[in-house]
Amino acid sequence: MKNFISMTLNGRSRDDAVPGNMLLVDFLRETVGMTGTKIGCDGGECGCCTVLIDGKPRHACLTLAASCDGTEVETIESLETGGRLSAIQRGFHEKLGAQCGFCTPGMVMAAEGLLRENANPNEDEIRQGMAANICRCTGYVKIIESVQAAAEEIASKEDAA
Amino acid sequence: MNETMPIDPEKVEPVKSVGVPMPLVDGPEKVSGKANYTADFMELDALVGRILRSPVAHAEILSIDTAAAEALPGVEALVTGADFVGQFGVLPIARTEWPIARDRVRYRGEPIAAVAAIDVETAQKALDLIEFEYTELPAYFTADDAIAEGVTPLHEKRPNNVERHVEYDLGEVDKGFEDADLIREGTYDCAEVCQVQTEPHAALAAYDGERDQLTVHASTQVPYYVHLMLEQTLGMPKSKIRVIKPHIGGGFGSRTECLHVELVASALARKCNGTVRIILSREETFVTHRGRPEQKTTLKIGMSKDGRITAVDTTTTQHGGAYAGYGTVTILYSGSMVFALYDIQNARYNGYRVLTNTPPCGAFRGHGTVNVRFAFESLMDDMATELGLDPFEVRRKNLLKAPTFTANDLMVNSYGLPECLDIVEKASGWKDRKGKLEPYRGLGIACSHYVSGASKPVNWTGEPHATVNIKLDFDGSLTILTGAPEIGQGSSTILTQCVAEVLGLDVTRIRILTSDSLVTPKDNGAYSSRVTYMVGNAAIDAATNLKAILTEAAARKMDVQPEDVECLGEVYRAGSQDQGMTFEEVVIAALEGTGTITARGNFDTIPESWGGDKYRGAAIGGSMAFSYAAQVVEIAIDPDTADIHVEKVWVAHDCGKALNPLSVEGQIEGSVWMGMGQAMTEETRYHNGLGITGNMLDYRVPTIIESPPIETHIVESIDPHGPFGAKEAGEASLAGFLPALTNAIADALDIRVSELPITPDRLMEIMEDKKKEASKKVDA
Numbered sequence: 001m002k003n004f005i006s007m008t009l010n011g012r013s014r015d016d017a018v019p020g021n022m023l024l025v026d027f028l029r030e031t032v033g034m035t036g037t038k039i040g041c042d043g044g045e046c047g048c049c050t051v052l053i054d055g056k057p058r059h060a061c062l063t064l065a066a067s068c069d070g071t072e073v074e075t076i077e078s079l080e081t082g083g084r085l086s087a088i089q090r091g092f093h094e095k096l097g098a099q100c101g102f103c104t105p106g107m108v109m110a111a112e113g114l115l116r117e118n119a120n121p122n123e124d125e126i127r128q129g130m131a132a133n134i135c136r137c138t139g140y141v142k143i144i145e146s147v148q149a150a151a152e153e154i155a156s157k158e159d160a161a
Numbered sequence: 162m163n164e165t166m167p168i169d170p171e172k173v174e175p176v177k178s179v180g181v182p183m184p185l186v187d188g189p190e191k192v193s194g195k196a197n198y199t200a201d202f203m204e205l206d207a208l209v210g211r212i213l214r215s216p217v218a219h220a221e222i223l224s225i226d227t228a229a230a231e232a233l234p235g236v237e238a239l240v241t242g243a244d245f246v247g248q249f250g251v252l253p254i255a256r257t258e259w260p261i262a263r264d265r266v267r268y269r270g271e272p273i274a275a276v277a278a279i280d281v282e283t284a285q286k287a288l289d290l291i292e293f294e295y296t297e298l299p300a301y302f303t304a305d306d307a308i309a310e311g312v313t314p315l316h317e318k319r320p321n322n323v324e325r326h327v328e329y330d331l332g333e334v335d336k337g338f339e340d341a342d343l344i345r346e347g348t349y350d351c352a353e354v355c356q357v358q359t360e361p362h363a364a365l366a367a368y369d370g371e372r373d374q375l376t377v378h379a380s381t382q383v384p385y386y387v388h389l390m391l392e393q394t395l396g397m398p399k400s401k402i403r404v405i406k407p408h409i410g411g412g413f414g415s416r417t418e419c420l421h422v423e424l425v426a427s428a429l430a431r432k433c434n435g436t437v438r439i440i441l442s443r444e445e446t447f448v449t450h451r452g453r454p455e456q457k458t459t460l461k462i463g464m465s466k467d468g469r470i471t472a473v474d475t476t477t478t479q480h481g482g483a484y485a486g487y488g489t490v491t492i493l494y495s496g497s498m499v500f501a502l503y504d505i506q507n508a509r510y511n512g513y514r515v516l517t518n519t520p521p522c523g524a525f526r527g528h529g530t531v532n533v534r535f536a537f538e539s540l541m542d543d544m545a546t547e548l549g550l551d552p553f554e555v556r557r558k559n560l561l562k563a564p565t566f567t568a569n570d571l572m573v574n575s576y577g578l579p580e581c582l583d584i585v586e587k588a589s590g591w592k593d594r595k596g597k598l599e600p601y602r603g604l605g606i607a608c609s610h611y612v613s614g615a616s617k618p619v620n621w622t623g624e625p626h627a628t629v630n631i632k633l634d635f636d637g638s639l640t641i642l643t644g645a646p647e648i649g650q651g652s653s654t655i656l657t658q659c660v661a662e663v664l665g666l667d668v669t670r671i672r673i674l675t676s677d678s679l680v681t682p683k684d685n686g687a688y689s690s691r692v693t694y695m696v697g698n699a700a701i702d703a704a705t706n707l708k709a710i711l712t713e714a715a716a717r718k719m720d721v722q723p724e725d726v727e728c729l730g731e732v733y734r735a736g737s738q739d740q741g742m743t744f745e746e747v748v749i750a751a752l753e754g755t756g757t758i759t760a761r762g763n764f765d766t767i768p769e770s771w772g773g774d775k776y777r778g779a780a781i782g783g784s785m786a787f788s789y790a791a792q793v794v795e796i797a798i799d800p801d802t803a804d805i806h807v808e809k810v811w812v813a814h815d816c817g818k819a820l821n822p823l824s825v826e827g828q829i830e831g832s833v834w835m836g837m838g839q840a841m842t843e844e845t846r847y848h849n850g851l852g853i854t855g856n857m858l859d860y861r862v863p864t865i866i867e868s869p870p871i872e873t874h875i876v877e878s879i880d881p882h883g884p885f886g887a888k889e890a891g892e893a894s895l896a897g898f899l900p901a902l903t904n905a906i907a908d909a910l911d912i913r914v915s916e917l918p919i920t921p922d923r924l925m926e927i928m929e930d931k932k933k934e935a936s937k938k939v940d941a
Binding site: 029030033034035036037038039040041042045046048075076077079080085089090092093094095096097098099100101102103104105108126127128130131133134135136137138139140141142143144 | 184185187188189190191192193194195196197198200201203356357358359360361408409410411412413440442443444648649650651823824826827830831833834835837856857858862864865866868870871
């Protein structure tokens with residue numbers, strides 16, 4: 001049985017027929033071909049597949065593609081504008097929040113969700129906001145610094161505007 | 162608009178790259194999701210590979226009936242052990258593992274067959290149709306059981322299940338103990354732990370039947386070893402094989418040896434004349450782990466009243482699973498590194514590497530050194546307390562004085578440990594705060610060290626340790642070609658900085674291509690912290706050779722002697738008044754008559770660094786340089802829940818010249834944190850050989866919530882042979898966390914924790930026992 005779904009993916013609307021048991025992460029990677037969203041575990045353990053659904057961070061490995069009918073889905077591929085890194089991506093790049101980079105798309109999307117909700121989080125709020133994402137390289141020190149740097153950059157841009 | 166800005170030679174200076182904190186050269190693709198890892202290559206015609214795994218821990222294989230599976234529509238290939246012509250393994254003398262089991266299975270989860278099918282469902286259905294008949298054999302899950310009287314050997318050549326017994330006696334150990342004022346002995350046990358790198362193992366193999374050529378993308382730290390093992394197990398000429406290492410989601414030693422996944426995918430691809438993708442699940446990645454073995458260490462130290470260590474006697478046993486893997490090297494590292502951090506002349510060692518019916522262990526970050534360091538720094542602290550000495554002072558009493566050789570002939574030319582100790586003592590406020598914290602709070606200190614690459618390679622070929630090529634072409638672009646695998650540790654960035662520094666150019670002028678056997682020079686791989694030291698030196702050599710070519714070309718053009726040419730990076734000139742030539746002009750001059758230039762650089766270790774020959778295997782531990790680290794851990798323990806909260810870590814790491822202070826910090830923080838995981842929560846557990854922690858929840862990896870602030874200090878004891886004086890940065894700081902934590906627990910509770918991980922329930926039990934003891938004493 002296939003389900004017909006309409007969603008907005010990274011700002012573009014699309015219609016698809018998906019099997020009822022297809023996970024969103026497999027839909028994104030195998031059907032759409034967007035491999036920025038990673039799979040690091042067997043379901044709900046690592047957060048590497050974090051995407052935004054209607055603006056909220058969600059595990060794409062715990063979400064059925066069919067359940068995304070009528071939603072807006074955003075992945076790591078949506079963040080760059082005009083070929084330039086977003087403030088959060090720049091933060092992770094410049095502050096070394098990414099080492100091997102495998103958890104990074106999920107981390108960046110979790111941070112994106114967090115900063116949309118709370119533009120000026122303190123350290124505890126950053127920890128709470130990123131708690132569903134595992135990194136094995138950094139010890140998280142520079143991930144916290146990356147999110148802080150991004151928040152500052154976003155704030156300074158808004159001040160200037 | 163001018164294409165190039167006019168250059169004012171007055172203002173041109175060589176660009177500094179070394180010592181400059183710099184983001185990773187491959188950072189933009191990582192943060193944008195564009196970096197392709199092995200599973201991200203979506204080959205349209207790729208078949209799904211799946212592996213059938215043994216349900217028993219030890220058995221004779223009677224038959225594997227694959228007829229029904231092979232007949233299933235959609236199954237394109239099926240392989241068993243019979244499809245391979247050779248075994249694989251790390252050491253040439255211990256290649257005992259078949260990519261898929263033949264005759265016998267030795268652990269639960271060992272591959273017994275594999276299929277390639279058009280989709281996951283078909284592949285899984287095919288596995289279900291395979292009939293596996295076997296006769297169970299006695300299985301052993303602990304070292305004691307495996308070496309008991311009358312056991313069934315796992316391997317014929319190892320009748321008592323001891324893979325390797327290492328024994329040495331250096332100096333005068335008995336006399337050392339006679340001279341001691343205090344002798345104490347302790348036993349310390351560390352659980353098996355797993356790397357849990359975030360990217361599960363994966364391989365994509367494409368076989369071109371027309372040309373008999375195989376192309377393999379593999380998530381590996383050692384593409385060269387994978388190449389060799391493909392040749393060995395498939396019986397294919399090396400020249401017909403191409404191995405590519407794409408982006409890698411972490412290593413930590415989990416893929417420091419060839420794994421069966423690459424070999425099985427390749428065998429399937431060849432059998433079906435097509436492309437096969439195997440992506441292991443997280444649970445399978447735990448089975449394929451090659452983690453740190455469970456290790457029990459009994460340590461005896463003799464100490465004089467003033468804290469000088471007079472003798473050390475270590476007996477340690479690792480049970481490392483069903484195959485040798487790196488096991489022999491691991492047990493040798495434990496022996497060569499346990500005392501060599503300090504100036505100790507009398508040392509005895511008995512190390513046993515035991516075979517058990519569990520998935521094979523390997524070379525986890527800090528290879529072989531971590532668990533014995535935990536034992537050593539724990540006992541040292543207890544003895545300091547007993548003698549009324551400060552833990553810092555005891556360590557200072559036993560420092561080496563570089564340059565020197567340790568008792569087991571390890572060459573030490575730079576030794577920044579004294580400075581590391583000074584820094585963390587001051588930064589943590591040790592002198593003012595130690596012993597004066599509130600109840601249930603504690604401070605602990607420990608030191609650790611690690612090699613900067615093994616001086617003798619596993620595969621001795623007579624080639625240099627490292628080779629780097631730099632290609633320079635008509636467009637003035639420089640491309641570094643290196644086999645050194647970038648696995649997230651930042652090696653591509655470091656190599657780019659080394660080349661940029663020598664040529665005085667900005668790093669953005671330089672591109673780097675890594676680990677594709679078609680175009681990059683062979684490299685042994687990313688392990689034992691060898692890349693910065695060895696490949697960094699080769700990169701410097703290559704850049705120096707290139708600079709000489711460019712300088713000569715500039716001299717020719719300007720009609721001066723090469724020694725009169727000054728290289729300013731973007732400008733080459735003869736004398737300060739000379740307008741000079743731009744880099745582009747020099748490139749055009751250099752290419753005249755020769756065309757595209759490839760400059761090569763090499764690096765080799767010196768014999769003094771090979772570790773001597775006082776006992777069999779003494780070469781393991783031999784390195785061109787050692788990094789050193791000291792760390793102080795502060796904790797607060799909840800008296801009701803026994804939950805340990807790490808308040809802060811102060812760490813100082815001597816990495817020689819910090820080529821990139823930003824990435825050095827990242828390496829140190831990651832090491833400390835990984836040590837915290839092993840110390841506090843991580844443990845690979847089995848029930849009758851069946852993994853029961855095969856996910857990141859039951860195998861409890863620390864989250865961002867409980868991860869502490871880490872204050873990192875870099876100590877630069879310039880190493881005479883290191884690239885710009887650099888040494889290892891990514892491993893040494895791991896080991897110190899374990900004993901620093903338990904020393905902090907001893908400070909807080911007066912309890913010596915000798916078993917890790919120290920989870921809250923375990924600590925609660927110890928605290929309860931202590932209370933009962935105390936109340937008994939009161940009653941009595």
